[in-house]
Amino acid sequence: MANTVFSNFPAVKFEGADSANPLAYQYYDAERVVMGKPLGEHLRFAVAYWHSFAMSGSDPFGGATIDRPWMAAGDPIALAKVKADAAFDFFRVLGLPFFCFHDADIAPGGETLKETLGNFHTIVDYLEEKMASSSTKLLWGTANLFSHPRFMAGASTNPDPDVFAWCAATVKHCMDATKQLGGSNYVLWGGREGYETLLNTNMKQELDQMGRFLSLVVDYKHKIGFDGQILIEPKPKEPTAHQYDFDTATVYGFLKKYGLENEVRVNLEANHATLAGHSFEHEIATAGALGILGSLDINRGDALLGWDTDQFPNDLWTMTMSMYHVIKAGGLGKGGCNFDAKVRRQSFTEEDLVAAHVGGVDMCARAFLSAAKLVEEGKYDALLDDRYAGWKTPEAQAMLTGKVSLDEIAAKAESSAINPQPRSGKQEQIENMLARRIYS
Amino acid sequence: MANTVFSNFPAVKFEGADSANPLAYQYYDAERVVMGKPLGEHLRFAVAYWHSFAMSGSDPFGGATIDRPWMAAGDPIALAKVKADAAFDFFRVLGLPFFCFHDADIAPGGETLKETLGNFHTIVDYLEEKMASSSTKLLWGTANLFSHPRFMAGASTNPDPDVFAWCAATVKHCMDATKQLGGSNYVLWGGREGYETLLNTNMKQELDQMGRFLSLVVDYKHKIGFDGQILIEPKPKEPTAHQYDFDTATVYGFLKKYGLENEVRVNLEANHATLAGHSFEHEIATAGALGILGSLDINRGDALLGWDTDQFPNDLWTMTMSMYHVIKAGGLGKGGCNFDAKVRRQSFTEEDLVAAHVGGVDMCARAFLSAAKLVEEGKYDALLDDRYAGWKTPEAQAMLTGKVSLDEIAAKAESSAINPQPRSGKQEQIENMLARRIYS
Amino acid sequence: MANTVFSNFPAVKFEGADSANPLAYQYYDAERVVMGKPLGEHLRFAVAYWHSFAMSGSDPFGGATIDRPWMAAGDPIALAKVKADAAFDFFRVLGLPFFCFHDADIAPGGETLKETLGNFHTIVDYLEEKMASSSTKLLWGTANLFSHPRFMAGASTNPDPDVFAWCAATVKHCMDATKQLGGSNYVLWGGREGYETLLNTNMKQELDQMGRFLSLVVDYKHKIGFDGQILIEPKPKEPTAHQYDFDTATVYGFLKKYGLENEVRVNLEANHATLAGHSFEHEIATAGALGILGSLDINRGDALLGWDTDQFPNDLWTMTMSMYHVIKAGGLGKGGCNFDAKVRRQSFTEEDLVAAHVGGVDMCARAFLSAAKLVEEGKYDALLDDRYAGWKTPEAQAMLTGKVSLDEIAAKAESSAINPQPRSGKQEQIENMLARRIYS
Amino acid sequence: MANTVFSNFPAVKFEGADSANPLAYQYYDAERVVMGKPLGEHLRFAVAYWHSFAMSGSDPFGGATIDRPWMAAGDPIALAKVKADAAFDFFRVLGLPFFCFHDADIAPGGETLKETLGNFHTIVDYLEEKMASSSTKLLWGTANLFSHPRFMAGASTNPDPDVFAWCAATVKHCMDATKQLGGSNYVLWGGREGYETLLNTNMKQELDQMGRFLSLVVDYKHKIGFDGQILIEPKPKEPTAHQYDFDTATVYGFLKKYGLENEVRVNLEANHATLAGHSFEHEIATAGALGILGSLDINRGDALLGWDTDQFPNDLWTMTMSMYHVIKAGGLGKGGCNFDAKVRRQSFTEEDLVAAHVGGVDMCARAFLSAAKLVEEGKYDALLDDRYAGWKTPEAQAMLTGKVSLDEIAAKAESSAINPQPRSGKQEQIENMLARRIYS
Incomplete structure (x- = not known):
C-alpha cells in the first residue's frame, strides 16, 4: 500500500469503556449483536470524502489552513490518485464500512463537459481498483451541482436550460458510477435549488423544473437497474436565501406533488434540521411517520450560530433520542450514518481528523446502544x-x-x-x- | 344605536394623500377602480374581533392594561352584547366591509358543553340582528380550540378522544354559525395541534387524528351546503414547541397525504411566516405556486424577537411585494385581508385602536395600488x-x-x-x- | 405542621446512583465533601417561590391549568398564609437550603401603596415565623416591578417620575424584608427596564434614571448595614423588545459608567444567556473574567424557540462546563443555584413539581461533581x-x-x-x- | 487616465426625483445645503475597496463568479496597480468623496513580514499619487488581521505572542499609511478576536491582550500626531463563534475597563447590529447615549439568515430612523458612511456594481433628507x-x-x-x- 499521511496511524480498535487510549473506540464494537444484528450493520458508518479529504479549512473571512500533499500543484489526475490512496488508508485506520463522495471531491473538473466526465471516470475506475482490496464500500454517490459558477443561479432550477442539461449529463454519469461501485444509495442535495432573492424568481417554473429532474433520475434508476435508494437531502437555506428542499415535511409535499413519494426518501442531517427550526429527532420522527426515512448525515450545529457548522456530534441526549426514532422507524435499511462533519479550521492536523471521527463514531455507537436498551426495556414505550x-x-x-x-x-x-x-x-x-x- | 366607547369617533373618510388628518385614509378609497374592480373588493378588509375587543394587554410578565366596559363584572350574556354593540360601532368608524371571530371572542363559555353552545348561539343570533343594519359582513368564523385547559395537550390531536369529540361538536356549531351569518370562509388554526415535547408524543397517531378531523370538516361543509372556503392557518410554533401546520409547504404535503388539496386552502399571516423562517411574500408566492392561496392575516412581526408580536404593518416594501404576489396568484377571491394585529399593551386607549387600524388599512391600500401599477406597467414582469x-x-x-x-x-x-x-x-x-x- | 398539598410526600433522600426511586437523589449528597467543602455549601440550592407556588400554567394562548388551594377565592392574607405553609412543606420535601421570592409572590397587592406594603410586611413576618422552625433560609429577595400595569412603560426608567418613586418605596421595603429574613442577596431584574419601541424612547434619559436608581439601592444597602450582595439579572429582551441589562458584558459597562462595578454583581440565568446569543458557560466565564459573578438562576431554554421557556435543566454537558467555570471563578460565595425553572403547563400535578426539582437538583449535583473532578485531575487545565x-x-x-x-x-x-x-x-x-x- | 473596466461609465449625476435614468442620483445632491451644511459633508460617503475590487463572489459552497483583469495571473505589484487604477476610475464614476481599505485589499502579501510590508508601502505610495489627481480622500484605513491562516487562533488575542507582534508591526505600518494618505480615521475590526470554542480559551488572558493592543494603538496615534479617530467595529460572531467586540454596549464596557473610553469610538454596521440582536437604529442610539458614535458601515442584512450578507440597503424606514439618530447624536464628525456592502455573486458585471452603489447612495441621501426634515419640523421631538x-x-x-x-x-x-x-x-x-x- 502506498505511503500516505495516515500511514503512521494504527487501525483504531474497540477497547471498551475503560480504555484510556484516546484513539480507541470505547463503545463501537462493530460485531456486538444488538437487537438481533451486529452494531456495525445497524449504523453503517461512512466517511465523507469531501470534509475529510477535500476541505481546506477556509471560511468566508479566511483562507486555507489545511494542507495535504494532494492540494499542491501538479498533474490533477495523479494528485487525485494520491488523494484516493490517502482516503483508503484513512478508511483502514477507522475500520468503517462505507464512504460517500461527490464527483468533484474525487476527480478534477476539466475545461469541457467531456473532459470533466473523462476525468471523473478515470478516478471512478481507480476507486473500483482500490475497493477490490478494501473492506470499505460505497454508501452513496452524488453530484456537486453547486460549487462551479455555472450553477450560481441554480442546477435543475436554473433559468438557463443548458445548465439543466449539464446537470442531467453529470447526474447520469454519477449514477452510472454509483452503480459501478456498488453504492447503496444515490443522493441529491439542492444547494442551489432555491433563490437568492424572490425578486428575480419564478417559483412555479423552478419547482416544475426540479420535479421533472427528479422524475428523470427515478426513471433512469429503473432503466439501468440500480437497486439502491434515491435520496433527497433537505436543507432550508445556505448557500441560498431559500432552498426548495426546506425540510422533511416540505420534501414530502414535493414528492407527493410529482408522484414520487414511493420512489424517493430523505437523507437527514442534524445541522440542516436545526437550521430549519427543528431538532434532529423531529426530522427523523417526521420521516418515520411519513414513511420516507432513508439515511442520516451525522454532525451537529451550533444553536447560537446561523450557519451550517457541520461539527462532529457531542450531544449524547440528542443522538440517543435520534437513534431511538431510527429504531422506531424500522432502522436505516440501505441507508447509514455518514459523517458529514468537518474538523474546525484550527484542527488542521491528521491526528485531529482521526480523533474527530473516533469521537463521533463512539458517540453514535453509545447512543444507539442506549436507544436499543430503552426500546428493549419497554418502559418508555x-x-x-x-x-x-x-x-x-x-x-x-x-x-x-x-x-x-x-x-x-x-x-x-x-x-x-x-x-x-x-x-x-x-x-x-x-x-x-x-x-x-x-x-x- | 347604543352608546359605545367608540360613539365619539366620526367615520374615518378617504381624504387623499395630502390630508393632515391622522384619522383619515390617505390611500384607502374603497370605490376607486383598480385593475377593473373597486379597491375595496380586492382587499376585503376585516376587523379581528379578538385583538380589537377581547384583548386585555396582558403579556407573560404582566397583567391587563386595557379595560373596556364589557370586561367588568356582570351578566356574561349582557356584557357580550355590550361588546358586540361596541364592535359594530367600531366597524362603523372604520367603514370596513368584514369582520372575523372565534366562538370564544363573542360569547362566554359555560360550565358544560351544552351551556357553552347555548351561549354561543345566543350571541350568534344577536350578531345576525346587528348585521341586518350594518354593512359589515363576516369574512370568516373559527373556533378557539387552544385557550381552555382542556386543549392543553391538543385539540383534534389530543391523546384523549373526548377532547376530539368536544372539538368536533364545537366546530360543527361554529360552521353552522358561519353559514348562518353568511361567512365567506371557515378557518382552522391549530395552536395546540403539535407538541410541547416530542418525548411524550406519537406523531403518526396525532397526524392521523388531525387528518381525520379535517376530512370530517370538509364532509360537513358539503353536507350543509356551506359554499365558503375551508382554510388552514399555518404557524410553526408558539404556543407549542412544534405545530404540525408549520408553513404553507408543510400544509400542502399534509393536504396531499389526506387527499384534501382541492378542498382546503391556506390563510397566511405575515408574522407566522417570519417565525417559520420565511418572508410573507415567500408564503404567498408558495401558496400561489401550489394553488392553495386562500386569505391573508395582516400584521407584522419583529425580526429581532422570537414570538408572535402581531403588530400593525408598517413596512411598505414587504406589503407591496406581498400584494404583487397576491395579484399574480389571481387575487384573494373569497378571502380577504384580516387585521390579525393588536395594539401594544401601552396603547390602551380607544384612539390607539382606531389609529392603528387606519394606519394599517392605508399601508395595505397604498401597497396594493403600487403593486397594481407595477403589474400594469409590465416592466418588472x-x-x-x-x-x-x-x-x-x-x-x-x-x-x-x-x-x-x-x-x-x-x-x-x-x-x-x-x-x-x-x-x-x-x-x-x-x-x-x-x-x-x-x-x- | 399544617396539612398541605405536599404533606403526602416524604422527604427526598440521597440514595446513590443505583437507586430506582424516581423521587430520590442519585447524586445530590449535600454532606459529601468536595474540594474541601460539603456539596450543599458549594451549590446553595434555592426554590423559586414564583414558579413553584404562584404560577398558574397560563401562556399567551391559553389559560390556567394549575390549580392550588391558595388560588381559590377568599381572604387574600389567609390564602397567602396557606401558600406559605405549602411552600415550607415543599422545602421540607426537597430538603434544599434556600428559597427566593418577589414581594408579589408572597403577598397580595392592595388598592394603595400603603395597603400593598402593609400586606407585604404581614406576610414577611409570617415567613419569619415559618423560618424559625425550618432549615431553609433566604437566598435572595426581590421586587416585582414588571407585572402591574403601572410598570408597563418601565419601572425606574418610566417616563413618569411617580413610578420611579413607587419603585423606590417598594424596593426599600423589599430590602428591609430581605435583611429581616437574613437574606444573602438582593436581586434586581429589569423586565420593563428597556423599550417596546425605540420610537418613543429617550435612551440616555432612561439609562440615567436606571443608574441613579441602582446608586440609591447601593447607598441604602450600606445605610441599613445589609451585608448581602446586590445583584443585577441580565436579560436581553422579553417582555420588552430591548432590555438595558442585555447580558453580562452590557451590565459591566453600565456598572462602570455609574461607578458601581465594585458594589454590584450579576445573577446569571441559562435561558437569558441563550436569548442574548450566548451559552450559559459563556456568561459565567465572562462574569468570572470581569470579576462580577454573583449567583445563578438554574434552568434551560429551548434553542429552537425565541422566548424564555424556563425549563428544568437536562443537558449534562452544558451544566458541567457551567459548573467548571463557576469553580474557576472562585465559586458562588454568597450566591447560589436558584431554580428559576417551571414545570410545563401540562405538568400540573404536585408530583410533577417535586419530580422536576429532584431531576434538576441531581443534574446540577452530578455536573458539579464532574467539574470538580475535572479541576482536581488537572489535565484539562x-x-x-x-x-x-x-x-x-x-x-x-x-x-x-x-x-x-x-x-x-x-x-x-x-x-x-x-x-x-x-x-x-x-x-x-x-x-x-x-x-x-x-x-x- | 488608464483605460479601466469602468472607463465606459460616465460620471453619475444628480438628476432629481423624476429622472428615469437608472444610473443617476434622484436624491443625492452633494451640494444641497441641509441643516446648514452640504449634504455631502453630512454623509461623507466612502467606497469600500474590498467589496468593490477584491471580492470574487465565492461563498462557502461555491467558487468565484466575479472576474476582473487584476485577478488574472501576473506580477502582483503590477496587478495591484491595475486594480488601483480601476478603483480610482470607479470613484470618478460615482463621484463620492472617500474610500476605505485594508492593507490586504490594496497590496499583495509577501513570503515574509518584510516583503509584505514592502509591497504595502509600494502601493500606498501609488495610491498617494493617484489621490493627487482625484477628489476622493481616505475615510479610513485598517489592517486585515483575519484572512491569513496565521490569524486563525486570533490576532492580538492569539495564544502565540509572535502573532501579537506581527499584528503590532502590521498595524503600525497601516497607521503610518493612513496618516500619510490623510485618512480621517483608523479602524480595528476583530474578526478573529474571540473564540471558536470556549473549551480551549482563556478569556481573561485574551481580553487583557486585546486591551493592551488597543492601548498601544492609542499611544502610537498620539506619538505620530495622527489626528484621526480610532474606531472599533463591533460584530458579535462570524467568523468566530463569539467575538469580544459583540456590540456597542460591550465595546463601551471594554473601553471603560481599559480606560480608553475617551480615545476610541465605534464604527457601526447595520448587518453587525442585526446579528447581535439589535436594530441599526438601536446601535446608533446607544453609541449616541454613551458618547462614542464614530462612523457607519452602510449595508443591510437579511433578517431570515444567520450570517453577514452585507447587502446594499433598501429599507427606507430603517435608514431614515438611523439617520435621525445620527443627527440627534450630533452627526458623524470625522466619520462617514462607508458602503461595506457587496453585490450578490450572481451580480458579477461592472454595471451591477455601479448600480448597487447608485441605489445605496440614493437610499441614504433620501433617508437623511427625511430625517433632517423630521428634526426641523420638530413635531416628533x-x-x-x-x-x-x-x-x-x-x-x-x-x-x-x-x-x-x-x-x-x-x-x-x-x-x-x-x-x-x-x-x-x-x-x-x-x-x-x-x-x-x-x-x-
Missing part, C-alpha cells in the same frame, strides 16, 4: 402507549377511521355531556427517566 | 419573463415535459459540447427599480 | 495553560504589561523576521476528552 | 420631550441627581399616597405619523 390508550376503544376508533360524521360526533358529545379531564403530560418525569438512562 | 425565456424553445420544453430521458439529455449535452455562460441575476438593479416605484 | 504558555516569557510579558510600545514591537518583529507557525486548536480532541469525563 | 416632561419638575430632578435617598423617596411616596396613572405609549400613532413622513 409503554408510557407513550398508555398516553394514547383512550384511542383504542371502538368508539374512538370509529371517529378515527371515519365511520361517524362530524355532526354525529357532535350529537353524541352533546347528549352524553362529555367533560374531558386534564391528565399530566409528565414531561419532567419523562426527562428524569431518560436522563438516568442516557447518562448512565 | 417582462424582466422576469426574459430571465426564463430560454425555456420556451422546443428543445427546452421537451426536457421539461418529459419527452426526453436523462440519458438522452446527457447524450445530447455531451455531443453538442454545451457550455452555459453566466448571466447576471441583477438583484441590485431590480431592487433599485422597485425602490423607485415603491417609495415614490 | 494543563492543556489550556499550555496553549498560552508562550505568553510567560519575559519578552511576551513586556508586550502584555505595556513596557514596550507599538513601534518598538514592530521594529523587533521586523528585524527578527518572526514567522509564527500554526498550532492545532484541538477542539475535537478536547471535546472527546471531555465527553469521556462528562458522560462517564 | 416634541412628542418625545412631552413624554418625559414629568422629569423636569424640581422634585423629579432631585431624585434623578441624587439629592434624595431611597428611604426619603419612599417616605414621601408613602405619605403622599402617590398613585401613578397609565399614559398611552402611542406606538401606532407615532408609526403612522412617521410612515406618512418617511414614505411621502
Whole structure:
C-alpha cells in the first residue's frame, strides 16, 4: 500500500469503556449483536470524502489552513490518485464500512463537459481498483451541482436550460458510477435549488423544473437497474436565501406533488434540521411517520450560530433520542450514518481528523446502544402507549377511521355531556427517566 | 344605536394623500377602480374581533392594561352584547366591509358543553340582528380550540378522544354559525395541534387524528351546503414547541397525504411566516405556486424577537411585494385581508385602536395600488419573463415535459459540447427599480 | 405542621446512583465533601417561590391549568398564609437550603401603596415565623416591578417620575424584608427596564434614571448595614423588545459608567444567556473574567424557540462546563443555584413539581461533581495553560504589561523576521476528552 | 487616465426625483445645503475597496463568479496597480468623496513580514499619487488581521505572542499609511478576536491582550500626531463563534475597563447590529447615549439568515430612523458612511456594481433628507420631550441627581399616597405619523 499521511496511524480498535487510549473506540464494537444484528450493520458508518479529504479549512473571512500533499500543484489526475490512496488508508485506520463522495471531491473538473466526465471516470475506475482490496464500500454517490459558477443561479432550477442539461449529463454519469461501485444509495442535495432573492424568481417554473429532474433520475434508476435508494437531502437555506428542499415535511409535499413519494426518501442531517427550526429527532420522527426515512448525515450545529457548522456530534441526549426514532422507524435499511462533519479550521492536523471521527463514531455507537436498551426495556414505550390508550376503544376508533360524521360526533358529545379531564403530560418525569438512562 | 366607547369617533373618510388628518385614509378609497374592480373588493378588509375587543394587554410578565366596559363584572350574556354593540360601532368608524371571530371572542363559555353552545348561539343570533343594519359582513368564523385547559395537550390531536369529540361538536356549531351569518370562509388554526415535547408524543397517531378531523370538516361543509372556503392557518410554533401546520409547504404535503388539496386552502399571516423562517411574500408566492392561496392575516412581526408580536404593518416594501404576489396568484377571491394585529399593551386607549387600524388599512391600500401599477406597467414582469425565456424553445420544453430521458439529455449535452455562460441575476438593479416605484 | 398539598410526600433522600426511586437523589449528597467543602455549601440550592407556588400554567394562548388551594377565592392574607405553609412543606420535601421570592409572590397587592406594603410586611413576618422552625433560609429577595400595569412603560426608567418613586418605596421595603429574613442577596431584574419601541424612547434619559436608581439601592444597602450582595439579572429582551441589562458584558459597562462595578454583581440565568446569543458557560466565564459573578438562576431554554421557556435543566454537558467555570471563578460565595425553572403547563400535578426539582437538583449535583473532578485531575487545565504558555516569557510579558510600545514591537518583529507557525486548536480532541469525563 | 473596466461609465449625476435614468442620483445632491451644511459633508460617503475590487463572489459552497483583469495571473505589484487604477476610475464614476481599505485589499502579501510590508508601502505610495489627481480622500484605513491562516487562533488575542507582534508591526505600518494618505480615521475590526470554542480559551488572558493592543494603538496615534479617530467595529460572531467586540454596549464596557473610553469610538454596521440582536437604529442610539458614535458601515442584512450578507440597503424606514439618530447624536464628525456592502455573486458585471452603489447612495441621501426634515419640523421631538416632561419638575430632578435617598423617596411616596396613572405609549400613532413622513 502506498505511503500516505495516515500511514503512521494504527487501525483504531474497540477497547471498551475503560480504555484510556484516546484513539480507541470505547463503545463501537462493530460485531456486538444488538437487537438481533451486529452494531456495525445497524449504523453503517461512512466517511465523507469531501470534509475529510477535500476541505481546506477556509471560511468566508479566511483562507486555507489545511494542507495535504494532494492540494499542491501538479498533474490533477495523479494528485487525485494520491488523494484516493490517502482516503483508503484513512478508511483502514477507522475500520468503517462505507464512504460517500461527490464527483468533484474525487476527480478534477476539466475545461469541457467531456473532459470533466473523462476525468471523473478515470478516478471512478481507480476507486473500483482500490475497493477490490478494501473492506470499505460505497454508501452513496452524488453530484456537486453547486460549487462551479455555472450553477450560481441554480442546477435543475436554473433559468438557463443548458445548465439543466449539464446537470442531467453529470447526474447520469454519477449514477452510472454509483452503480459501478456498488453504492447503496444515490443522493441529491439542492444547494442551489432555491433563490437568492424572490425578486428575480419564478417559483412555479423552478419547482416544475426540479420535479421533472427528479422524475428523470427515478426513471433512469429503473432503466439501468440500480437497486439502491434515491435520496433527497433537505436543507432550508445556505448557500441560498431559500432552498426548495426546506425540510422533511416540505420534501414530502414535493414528492407527493410529482408522484414520487414511493420512489424517493430523505437523507437527514442534524445541522440542516436545526437550521430549519427543528431538532434532529423531529426530522427523523417526521420521516418515520411519513414513511420516507432513508439515511442520516451525522454532525451537529451550533444553536447560537446561523450557519451550517457541520461539527462532529457531542450531544449524547440528542443522538440517543435520534437513534431511538431510527429504531422506531424500522432502522436505516440501505441507508447509514455518514459523517458529514468537518474538523474546525484550527484542527488542521491528521491526528485531529482521526480523533474527530473516533469521537463521533463512539458517540453514535453509545447512543444507539442506549436507544436499543430503552426500546428493549419497554418502559418508555409503554408510557407513550398508555398516553394514547383512550384511542383504542371502538368508539374512538370509529371517529378515527371515519365511520361517524362530524355532526354525529357532535350529537353524541352533546347528549352524553362529555367533560374531558386534564391528565399530566409528565414531561419532567419523562426527562428524569431518560436522563438516568442516557447518562448512565 | 347604543352608546359605545367608540360613539365619539366620526367615520374615518378617504381624504387623499395630502390630508393632515391622522384619522383619515390617505390611500384607502374603497370605490376607486383598480385593475377593473373597486379597491375595496380586492382587499376585503376585516376587523379581528379578538385583538380589537377581547384583548386585555396582558403579556407573560404582566397583567391587563386595557379595560373596556364589557370586561367588568356582570351578566356574561349582557356584557357580550355590550361588546358586540361596541364592535359594530367600531366597524362603523372604520367603514370596513368584514369582520372575523372565534366562538370564544363573542360569547362566554359555560360550565358544560351544552351551556357553552347555548351561549354561543345566543350571541350568534344577536350578531345576525346587528348585521341586518350594518354593512359589515363576516369574512370568516373559527373556533378557539387552544385557550381552555382542556386543549392543553391538543385539540383534534389530543391523546384523549373526548377532547376530539368536544372539538368536533364545537366546530360543527361554529360552521353552522358561519353559514348562518353568511361567512365567506371557515378557518382552522391549530395552536395546540403539535407538541410541547416530542418525548411524550406519537406523531403518526396525532397526524392521523388531525387528518381525520379535517376530512370530517370538509364532509360537513358539503353536507350543509356551506359554499365558503375551508382554510388552514399555518404557524410553526408558539404556543407549542412544534405545530404540525408549520408553513404553507408543510400544509400542502399534509393536504396531499389526506387527499384534501382541492378542498382546503391556506390563510397566511405575515408574522407566522417570519417565525417559520420565511418572508410573507415567500408564503404567498408558495401558496400561489401550489394553488392553495386562500386569505391573508395582516400584521407584522419583529425580526429581532422570537414570538408572535402581531403588530400593525408598517413596512411598505414587504406589503407591496406581498400584494404583487397576491395579484399574480389571481387575487384573494373569497378571502380577504384580516387585521390579525393588536395594539401594544401601552396603547390602551380607544384612539390607539382606531389609529392603528387606519394606519394599517392605508399601508395595505397604498401597497396594493403600487403593486397594481407595477403589474400594469409590465416592466418588472417582462424582466422576469426574459430571465426564463430560454425555456420556451422546443428543445427546452421537451426536457421539461418529459419527452426526453436523462440519458438522452446527457447524450445530447455531451455531443453538442454545451457550455452555459453566466448571466447576471441583477438583484441590485431590480431592487433599485422597485425602490423607485415603491417609495415614490 | 399544617396539612398541605405536599404533606403526602416524604422527604427526598440521597440514595446513590443505583437507586430506582424516581423521587430520590442519585447524586445530590449535600454532606459529601468536595474540594474541601460539603456539596450543599458549594451549590446553595434555592426554590423559586414564583414558579413553584404562584404560577398558574397560563401562556399567551391559553389559560390556567394549575390549580392550588391558595388560588381559590377568599381572604387574600389567609390564602397567602396557606401558600406559605405549602411552600415550607415543599422545602421540607426537597430538603434544599434556600428559597427566593418577589414581594408579589408572597403577598397580595392592595388598592394603595400603603395597603400593598402593609400586606407585604404581614406576610414577611409570617415567613419569619415559618423560618424559625425550618432549615431553609433566604437566598435572595426581590421586587416585582414588571407585572402591574403601572410598570408597563418601565419601572425606574418610566417616563413618569411617580413610578420611579413607587419603585423606590417598594424596593426599600423589599430590602428591609430581605435583611429581616437574613437574606444573602438582593436581586434586581429589569423586565420593563428597556423599550417596546425605540420610537418613543429617550435612551440616555432612561439609562440615567436606571443608574441613579441602582446608586440609591447601593447607598441604602450600606445605610441599613445589609451585608448581602446586590445583584443585577441580565436579560436581553422579553417582555420588552430591548432590555438595558442585555447580558453580562452590557451590565459591566453600565456598572462602570455609574461607578458601581465594585458594589454590584450579576445573577446569571441559562435561558437569558441563550436569548442574548450566548451559552450559559459563556456568561459565567465572562462574569468570572470581569470579576462580577454573583449567583445563578438554574434552568434551560429551548434553542429552537425565541422566548424564555424556563425549563428544568437536562443537558449534562452544558451544566458541567457551567459548573467548571463557576469553580474557576472562585465559586458562588454568597450566591447560589436558584431554580428559576417551571414545570410545563401540562405538568400540573404536585408530583410533577417535586419530580422536576429532584431531576434538576441531581443534574446540577452530578455536573458539579464532574467539574470538580475535572479541576482536581488537572489535565484539562494543563492543556489550556499550555496553549498560552508562550505568553510567560519575559519578552511576551513586556508586550502584555505595556513596557514596550507599538513601534518598538514592530521594529523587533521586523528585524527578527518572526514567522509564527500554526498550532492545532484541538477542539475535537478536547471535546472527546471531555465527553469521556462528562458522560462517564 | 488608464483605460479601466469602468472607463465606459460616465460620471453619475444628480438628476432629481423624476429622472428615469437608472444610473443617476434622484436624491443625492452633494451640494444641497441641509441643516446648514452640504449634504455631502453630512454623509461623507466612502467606497469600500474590498467589496468593490477584491471580492470574487465565492461563498462557502461555491467558487468565484466575479472576474476582473487584476485577478488574472501576473506580477502582483503590477496587478495591484491595475486594480488601483480601476478603483480610482470607479470613484470618478460615482463621484463620492472617500474610500476605505485594508492593507490586504490594496497590496499583495509577501513570503515574509518584510516583503509584505514592502509591497504595502509600494502601493500606498501609488495610491498617494493617484489621490493627487482625484477628489476622493481616505475615510479610513485598517489592517486585515483575519484572512491569513496565521490569524486563525486570533490576532492580538492569539495564544502565540509572535502573532501579537506581527499584528503590532502590521498595524503600525497601516497607521503610518493612513496618516500619510490623510485618512480621517483608523479602524480595528476583530474578526478573529474571540473564540471558536470556549473549551480551549482563556478569556481573561485574551481580553487583557486585546486591551493592551488597543492601548498601544492609542499611544502610537498620539506619538505620530495622527489626528484621526480610532474606531472599533463591533460584530458579535462570524467568523468566530463569539467575538469580544459583540456590540456597542460591550465595546463601551471594554473601553471603560481599559480606560480608553475617551480615545476610541465605534464604527457601526447595520448587518453587525442585526446579528447581535439589535436594530441599526438601536446601535446608533446607544453609541449616541454613551458618547462614542464614530462612523457607519452602510449595508443591510437579511433578517431570515444567520450570517453577514452585507447587502446594499433598501429599507427606507430603517435608514431614515438611523439617520435621525445620527443627527440627534450630533452627526458623524470625522466619520462617514462607508458602503461595506457587496453585490450578490450572481451580480458579477461592472454595471451591477455601479448600480448597487447608485441605489445605496440614493437610499441614504433620501433617508437623511427625511430625517433632517423630521428634526426641523420638530413635531416628533416634541412628542418625545412631552413624554418625559414629568422629569423636569424640581422634585423629579432631585431624585434623578441624587439629592434624595431611597428611604426619603419612599417616605414621601408613602405619605403622599402617590398613585401613578397609565399614559398611552402611542406606538401606532407615532408609526403612522412617521410612515406618512418617511414614505411621502
